[in-house]
Amino acid sequence: MRRFISGTVLIGMVCIGMTIAYNFAPFVAVMLAAPFARGNPTNAPDNNNDVMAADHMIVAALAKADKAAASNMFDANFMWTNSAGDTLEDFSTGKVPDYLPKPPLGDESGAQVSERTYGQVSAVQVASGKVHILRIWVMRPAGWRLLDYHEVTQRSGAAPPPGPTTNDCENPCKGVPYTPKNDAEKGILKSWGELETAVTNHDPQGWSPHFLDEFVLISSSGTDPVNKAGRLAQLSKPGIGPAPPQLAADPQVRFFHFGDSVVMIAQANPYSGKPAHISRVWVNRDGMWRMAFSYQTTIQSAVPIVPPKS
Structure with missing residues (x-):
């Protein structure tokens, strides 16, 4: 090998460079795609251990319909929106109802999970087939609490016929019916x-x-x-x-x-x-x-x- 390199330095360097580029190509592709990946927790781009521990606990509690365990992790402003678009008001008024909604993915075994933390806010995304769940965790004095549980089930069939549209964007392009507080x-x-x-x-x-x-x-x-x-x-x-x-x-x-x-x-x-x-x-x-x-x-x-x- 030494004789080969000493005799053909330039060719050897080119070959080595090509080999490195070839071997690292999948790695580079993964790194470029990482911001959009929705992989298992071990492959996710952030993975805050404290958030993931709390998230595992809430998933287990909800899968078992354990109201006591789940309610301990709900934020005072917690809300749950299901795949039909219904937001459960019992939660948003600070009350825990006598029942817990049934999670669409159960204990989420086999689902893809990723997590990103932005200071005091964390977003856990879950996907299995057409079902997606966003859980937004927020940091409170007592620790991480679940603020928002949002389900989305994407369509699998053809899109419905488009309805009437407009090209005039007043709201939100030029203003909205809300006065900002800060x-x-x-x-x-x-x-x-x-x-x-x-x-x-x-x-x-x-x-x-x-x-x-x-x-x-x-x-x-x-x-x-x-x-x-x-x-x-x-x-x-x-x-x-x-x-x-x-x-x-x-x-x-x-x-x-x-x-x-x-x-x-x-x-x-x-x-x-x-x-x-x-x-x-x-x-x-x-x-x-x-x-x-x-x-x-x-x-x-x-x-x-x-x-x-x-």
């Missing part, structure tokens, strides 16, 4: 209006800065999760509109503040059709509020919105 909420609403303006105008460059690299959109109206790269590809197609859903005035949007991380819970009203319940995590990076996740579940029990007559 600079963080002002910054979030400003970022949201700008990104939705970019969506309406099919402007990927204007859209991209408003999202973290690991961004993922999971909607019950879609068939698969859409990561940042996928959304950029969609917006790169020439055209304009349709305008995005509007922020509902009732129920009012709710913001839960944890320093540079904010949880946003809202209802989005489309131009036509049924509204959706939305859970989002916003993170302040380099002075701009950027979206990390968006889970959207159509409220099946809602009366469809009828667009105004032209």
